[in-house]
Amino acid sequence: xxxxxxxxxxxxxxxxxxxxxxxxxxxxxxxxxxxxxxxxxxxxxxxxxxxxxxxxxxxxxxxxxxxxxxxxxxxxxxxxxxxxxxxxxxxxxxxxxxxxxxxxxxxxxxxxxxxxxxxxxxxxxxxxxxxxxxxxxxxxxxxxxxxxxxxxxxxxxxxxxxxxxxxxxxxxxxxxxxxxxxxxxxxxxxxxxxxxxxxxxxxxxxxxxxxxxxxxxxxxxxxxxxxxxxxxxxxxxxxxxxxxxxxxxxxxxxxxxxxxxxxxxxxxxxxxxxxxxxxxxxxxxxxxxxxxxxxxxxxxxxxxxxxxxxxxxxxxxxxxxxxxxxxxxxxxxxxxxxxxxxxxxxxxxxxxxxxxxxxxxxxxxxxxxxxxxxxxxxxxxxxxxxxxxxxxxx
Amino acid sequence: xxxxxxxxxxxxxxxxxxxxxxxxxxxxxxxxxxxxxxxxxxxxxxxxxxxxxxxxxxxxxxxxxxxxxxxxxxxxxxxxxxxxxxxxxxxxxxxxxxxxxxxxxxxxxxxxxxxxxxxxxxxxxxxxxxxxxxxxxxxxxxxxxxxxxxxxxxxxxxxxxxxxxxxxxxxxxxxxxxxxxxxxxxxxxxxxxxxxxxxxxxxxxxxxxxxxxxxxxxxxxxxxxxxxxxxxxxxxxxxxxxxxxxxxxxxxxxxxxxxxxxxxxxxxxxxxxxxxxxxxxxxxxxxxxxxxxxxxxxxxxxxxxxxxxxxxxxxxxxxxxxxxxxxxxxxxxxxxxxxxxxxxxxxxxxxxxxxxxxxxxxxxxxxxxxxxxxxxxxxx
Numbered sequence: 001x002x003x004x005x006x007x008x009x010x011x012x013x014x015x016x017x018x019x020x021x022x023x024x025x026x027x028x029x030x031x032x033x034x035x036x037x038x039x040x041x042x043x044x045x046x047x048x049x050x051x052x053x054x055x056x057x058x059x060x061x062x063x064x065x066x067x068x069x070x071x072x073x074x075x076x077x078x079x080x081x082x083x084x085x086x087x088x089x090x091x092x093x094x095x096x097x098x099x100x101x102x103x104x105x106x107x108x109x110x111x112x113x114x115x116x117x118x119x120x121x122x123x124x125x126x127x128x129x130x131x132x133x134x135x136x137x138x139x140x141x142x143x144x145x146x147x148x149x150x151x152x153x154x155x156x157x158x159x160x161x162x163x164x165x166x167x168x169x170x171x172x173x174x175x176x177x178x179x180x181x182x183x184x185x186x187x188x189x190x191x192x193x194x195x196x197x198x199x200x201x202x203x204x205x206x207x208x209x210x211x212x213x214x215x216x217x218x219x220x221x222x223x224x225x226x227x228x229x230x231x232x233x234x235x236x237x238x239x240x241x242x243x244x245x246x247x248x249x250x251x252x253x254x255x256x257x258x259x260x261x262x263x264x265x266x267x268x269x270x271x272x273x274x275x276x277x278x279x280x281x282x283x284x285x286x287x288x289x290x291x292x293x294x295x296x297x298x299x300x301x302x303x304x305x306x307x308x309x310x311x312x313x314x315x316x317x318x319x320x321x322x323x324x325x326x327x328x329x330x331x332x333x334x335x336x337x338x339x340x341x342x343x344x345x346x347x348x349x350x351x352x353x354x355x356x357x358x359x360x361x362x363x364x365x366x367x368x369x370x371x372x373x374x375x376x377x378x379x380x381x382x383x384x385x386x387x388x389x390x391x392x393x394x
Numbered sequence: 395x396x397x398x399x400x401x402x403x404x405x406x407x408x409x410x411x412x413x414x415x416x417x418x419x420x421x422x423x424x425x426x427x428x429x430x431x432x433x434x435x436x437x438x439x440x441x442x443x444x445x446x447x448x449x450x451x452x453x454x455x456x457x458x459x460x461x462x463x464x465x466x467x468x469x470x471x472x473x474x475x476x477x478x479x480x481x482x483x484x485x486x487x488x489x490x491x492x493x494x495x496x497x498x499x500x501x502x503x504x505x506x507x508x509x510x511x512x513x514x515x516x517x518x519x520x521x522x523x524x525x526x527x528x529x530x531x532x533x534x535x536x537x538x539x540x541x542x543x544x545x546x547x548x549x550x551x552x553x554x555x556x557x558x559x560x561x562x563x564x565x566x567x568x569x570x571x572x573x574x575x576x577x578x579x580x581x582x583x584x585x586x587x588x589x590x591x592x593x594x595x596x597x598x599x600x601x602x603x604x605x606x607x608x609x610x611x612x613x614x615x616x617x618x619x620x621x622x623x624x625x626x627x628x629x630x631x632x633x634x635x636x637x638x639x640x641x642x643x644x645x646x647x648x649x650x651x652x653x654x655x656x657x658x659x660x661x662x663x664x665x666x667x668x669x670x671x672x673x674x675x676x677x678x679x680x681x682x683x684x685x686x687x688x689x690x691x692x693x694x695x696x697x698x699x700x701x702x703x704x705x706x707x708x709x710x711x712x713x714x715x716x717x718x719x720x721x722x723x724x725x726x727x728x729x730x731x732x733x734x735x736x737x738x739x740x741x742x743x744x745x746x747x748x749x750x751x752x753x754x755x756x757x758x759x760x761x762x763x764x765x766x767x768x769x770x771x772x773x774x
Contacts, residue, residue: 215701216772254771350772 001094002080003059006153006160007049007066010073010172023049026071026175032237033069034062045156046113063168065393068235070201071178072170078162083154085119089131092150092161099148099163102138107146109164112154124152174203176236181205182285182315183278185270186241188224188343191289191318193232193335194326198317199287200236207281208232208239208389209274211246216350221343229389231335238390242277245383246270249376250350256370259352263297264359265368266350267306273377275310277384284312291318291326296355305359396708396753400595401542401572401686401744407597410641414599417637424631425622434633441640445604448574448643449581449589457623458636461603462571463493464616465590466536468605468627469567470497472613473534473588474506480563481531487511487519487538487548488729494536494569495725511537516677517546517730525556532561540573543726543742545686546677547577554585565611571595571603575646576654577683587611593635597746598642602635650747655684657745657754662687664758669765673736675727687743688727690736691761694768699741702764708757711742 007030012022027042027049034040038058043050053062059077066075081091092108093100100106110124119127132150133141149164184196186208200206210225226241233239246269253265274286290298297306307314318326330336397405406414417437422430424438442453449456459465474484486498488510502508509527512520519537535557540547550568557564567588570579574591581589588611593602607613607626619628665672675688691699696712703710727737743757 215705216698218697218701251771 003056003077004080004160005051005053005059005063005066006076006078006162007051007072008074008076008170009047009049009071011174012071013047022071022175022178025177026069029069029071029175029177029237030066033065037061037065067168067170069175070171070173070203070235071175073172074170075168076162076164077166078153078160080158080160083114083117083159085124085127088124088152088159088161089128092128092152093132093135095161096132096148096150096163097136099165100132100136100139100150104139104147105142105145106132106139106148106150107141107143108132108150108152110152110154114154114156117154124154128152171201171235173201176200176203176205179203179205180285181207181281181283182287183207183209183274183281183283184287185274185289186210186225186228187289188221188228188339188341189289190323190330190336190339191291191294191326192287193228193289193339194329194333195287195289195315195317196232197235197329197333197335199315200232204285206232206236206239206287207278207283208241209244209277210241211244211270211273213247213250213350214245216247216250218343224338224341224343226387226389227338227392228335229387230392231333231338233389234334234391234393238388240281241387241389242281243385243387244273244277244380246380249380252371252376254350257367260354260356261359261364261367262350262352263355264302264305264364265371267297267302268309268364268368269373269377269380271306271310271314272373273380275312276377276381278312285315286310286312287315287317289318289326290316291321291323294323296357299357301358301360302356305361305364308361396706396749396757398743398745398749398757399709399711400746401545401742402711403594403600404597404746405748406599406638407642407645409645410598410638413637413641414634417634420633420637422633424633425620434631437633437637437640438631441636441643444640444643445591447647449579449606451582451606451608455606455608457605457607457627458631458639459603459605459627460601460632461594462491462569462590462592463603465592465603465605466491466493466567466569466571467497468616469588469590469613470494470501470534470536472616473565473567473611474501476612476614477533477563477565481529481533483507483509483529483532484534484536485509485511485524485527485532485564486536487513489513489517489541489543489726490536490538491542491569491571494538498536513546513730515731516681517541517544517675517726518677518681519548521549521552521556524553525560528557528560528564530561532557532564534565534567535561536567536569538572539568539570539579540577540683540686541726542572542686543724543740544675544677544688544730545572545683545744547573547681547683549681550586551580551584558585572686573683575643575649576651576685581606581608588613593639593642596642596646598638599635601632602639604639651684654745654747654749657749657751658684658687658743660751660754661743661757662689664754665689665761668758668762673732675730675732675736675740685745687745688740689743690732690740691765692735692739694739694765694772696739696741698768698772699739699761699764702768703757703760706756706760706764708760711744712740 038053041052079095108125108129110121153160186192229239229241422434424435442456446453565587571592587608589606594600671692673690723737
């Protein structure tokens, strides 16, 4: 018996004249996502990509992996059978009998893309449904509330049979590589990986930046950030992570600026440094995990102060989300358990007792003016360490 | 590099590394009938002799395990399950290692009654409380020899005489992982029934440990299979690890406890003379092991100091290394009555004979500098 994978994609279909470019990028991403598992053959027909692995044993692993590729709406393993109504019936029984157990309600849905096939969709449904009703014990047909939906698709070269309930839901979104590049400020927390995932899902390639304050934060905190990047890389195939030495800047702020402005001045440094690294690496936007009002440095007034230091657009996909919603997303993308490991990130060590929540831009600029900002930034950028992070999957 | 984290693990000695490479060439299975098997078996025999010399016991009472945790688990579960008909009350202390406390918690869930004995403010087991908790149906007692965080030596020599009066059926287990080879240890004389030790704390390698089981002590094996080691610990023996352990036992016989204690005193005095707001968490000198020094540097968080010392290539620990993944305050320091601030700022220095006076000078110098910097920058 031969099996293939039917990959359905969503929004790309709407892309008109650009559609084939999007499809090609998606196929490249599919090949890349499974390259460590197996070689595959791919065909694209009628808004479906047909994926056939060289090794039939690898098919389930490949399905799981494809469910992580942006742009894919669903992934279905299907059996392949000759376009002959009798063979289709018998095959439908063989292929779905483990799902058609006594007591189950089922229906057959047929789709005839090849109009030369002598039975129309309705007739295929009746033929196959009638046969299954006869051969499977204890099942009943129920077209309104089925437990099992057996799908039969008649395509150009063959017929495909599968149970709809076994379909894997994909990530949706757009294929990475169709939407330029942005740079994510990746802390060790819950929010920033979620923000990165949301923007990458729209087809944007992602670089990441982390600010590292050894010895005030530990090597383990850095390893945690690498781990978070590798979780994101499951979806994006790889991530370039830039580690910026930040201790000297923090100590300089601590020595020279009012304590209550510490966090905001620190955030302004982070934004400025990130923008410079982004430009160097051909990113055209920054991404942060900020959400209005979550902490003192994320009130609208504070965002105004930190935003005004950069020219590039700053994408804040979590801006209107509650912490609870962000945590749910973090769990969905598999980052939560790592995000809550207890190593401190650089934001928490130097937190002032009473940070300003309603800062004025000119006050902060005045506090900041005691520092040689350009020299500090230049020095930090000289010390940047680049790590290319790959997915932590086989 | 100045490695002051020897209570976490120690660097394998060059003698141990040679022993390992020799043993790798002796790859036979000790259970094989042929020459190679016999050669491997002889390595194990020799290792039992070397280990038994440290304890002044018969080599026949030594069993090799995968480490201190397995030895503790085997002793605790093995003795309690084998003697369940004699009683269901067992005793340990509040300051044991997790590899003792966790099995006790599990036994508690199984229906055993557990008494957890506290300590005085110096971290020494409260013998009066111990005596009061002993009952007719007490079947098992487990107490550590040296506390891994403070280096306090427990009065394990005084336990059996008290137990004989009130709980004649009770077995005594000593977790000697932190003291083995380094402090006085006379299991026979003290009436110890079971004793655990670990290889990697005495310059052997990780994955090696031993359990001493006195004659006529009945315990249930914890790992079952091919019947190796008189059916007490199945599994093909880790010949390489055992030969490393064997060599380390040989070498630790020449342990210069006084030299190590002097290093500790030098560091302690250096800290007290040069840094204000510190507290030494220790026992009176006769009950204090010479290889561990626990100090609270008030007004800072110990993890930051640890990383600052790391920049000088000085390696220390906060609390005990086994629980670093958990953001929990040390149960040992809480049990001996340290305040939250003292626990938060506690650093453990642990010594070996490789450390020199000069290393201690450098450490004091680095501490003076880094403690001042951190206290300046970080708000508590």
